[in-house]
Amino acid sequence: MNLSHAVKQEAYLNPMLLHWPPSLQGEEELFFEFCQVNRELRIERTAQGDCEIMAPTGGETGSRNLSLAAQLYNWAELESNGIAFDSSTGYILPNKAIRSPDASWVKKSRLAVLTPQQKQRFLPLCPDFVIELRSPSDSLKTLQAKMQEYIENGASLGWLIDPETRHVFVYQPDMPPVILDNPTALLPDRVLMGFKLDLQKIWDVPF
Incomplete structure (x- = not known):
């Protein structure tokens, strides 16, 4: 078994944690290039500078991710x-973590101030809105901590969706998380006026 295959198998079961050398922490360009040459893996960086490596998702999660991104994209276009943005987009948060939520949305006014080079790399900001979708191999506790991190770094709204239990955890600034039990739709009126996420398309995978 080669190293790449071993990493993929281990990452599928649990994200692999690699320690990024302290001398290289803060080298955003180097980390970006590292991610580009390992595109088959999803790589994030914690605020402490460690790399979390995850393999591609399974079929059911992939289908759900696409539905999330498509619904958000269609609304954003109108x-x-x-x-x-989809799950391949990286964000450099104010706490220096680099995260890639499953789906996200950013106001155009915030993107307009970025340079052309910044737009081609990890975006140096926290999204206004994020969605994380729990896959069978994800730790709920880890995802909850990640959602809290988004809020603490400037997100106005976050949804953590757990298809296994059909629970949705809603995160907003200065409020404890709200747990919704088996909702059929989500309507974030305050942050994304007019957007409606049809959760039946997330709960019921079409294969």
């Missing part, structure tokens, strides 16, 4: 005040 709404026109912000841009929707």
Whole structure:
């Protein structure tokens, strides 16, 4: 078994944690290039500078991720005040963590101040809105901590969706998380006016 295959198998069961050398922490360009040459893996960086490596998702999670991104994209195209992003987009948060939520949205006014080079790399900001979708191999506790991190770094709204239990955890600044039991839809009126996420398309995988 080669190293790449071993990493993929281990990462599928549990994200692999690699320690990024202290001398290289803060080298955003180097970390970006590291991620580009390992595109088959999803790589994030913690605020402490460690790398978390995850393998590609399974079929059911992949289908759900696409539905999330498609619904958000279709609304954003009509709404026109912000841009929707998929799970391959990296963000450099104010605490220096680099995260890639499963779906996200950023106001155009915040993107307009970025340079062309910044737009081509990990975006140096926290999204206004994030969605994380729990896969069978994900730790709920880890995802909850990640959602709290988004809020603490400037996100206005976050949804953690758990298809296994059909629970949705809603995160907002200065409020404890709210747990919704088996909702059929989500309507974030305050942050994304007019957006509706059809959760039946998330709960019921079409294969």
